[in-house]
Amino acid sequence: MIIRALEKNDLPSIHIINNEREMMAYWFEEPYESLDELERLYDKHLFDSSERRFVIEVAGEFVGVVELMEIDYIHRNCEIQIIVIKRFRGQGLAQKALRKGIEYAFSILNMHKVYLIVDVNNHPAVHIYKKLGFRQEGTMKDHFYTNGQYRDAYFMGILKDEVEFEYIK
Template sequence: MNIKLRKLKQKDAPLMLEWMQDKEITSCFRFDAQSMTIEKVYSFIEKAQDISTDMHLAIINEEDEYLGTISLKEIDSINHTAEYAISMRKCAIGSGVARSATEKLLDKAFNEVKINKVYLNVLSDNIRAIKFYEKLGFSFEGEFKDHLFINGKYKSIKWYGIFKVDFMKSI
């Protein structure tokens, strides 16, 4: 599937809310997506138009259908770092869309935004996501044990990173 990245648009809001209301998709998220409303999603999209410190982009297909959101957060122009995040609609999971979108975002991060390192954290029990990140070239950097309190339980998070030099070698 040929995909593109573009700024989020208001028309994406209903499909964004679709994955936010899917308990299976959001079970590994740290924010309370279940409490999101269409008004809150519209507000998020409006704020996402400013890409100075956070870049939230829509992943779209050839028909401009929203498939997910991919982000560079906390863009630090002094240390040349940014945090990676991705969320996908159920219809796009397992299709290769997330991999293609991540490769496009990393290329943009390293070559346009001039980032040196992109990092992420993931719940330690999210094995599927961890395998995905490792396939993309992210390297394990450490684990914060019982770092988060989610749904009445302590959860650990793993930290991963990828450097520009390593990404450029892989393409």
């Protein structure tokens, strides 16, 4: 498994994810985006220093994405997000990709903290985040609206000095 920079030719795979309502609910985003819109967003954000997008790949096959968002170079923190497509779930790939994303944030971007926001009912994701060392810092009530209802979310974070890089391979 590798992570690599998102390229324009990856957009058709991203388009599939963005048009799956269930997947976008995990990212608290509206589903159903046109490929044209996605291409315009890609061009718009190509040189945006506040985000980094990576493709997760296994044997040359698209598996998902891991993203560093809201990169703040003054306060040295950023948000991390991940999606692994259904048929690759349950293989430990999300955990491996998150480790690589965390390592990139801390060792390349010199972040002090990486955080994430997760639905309190997304138990598999919460389990993975805790296993990687993320700590629940708070619960945000009715923080996002998806599938016709407001949902609570955990705010979780990990600090650079809490990570041992030798386990990140």
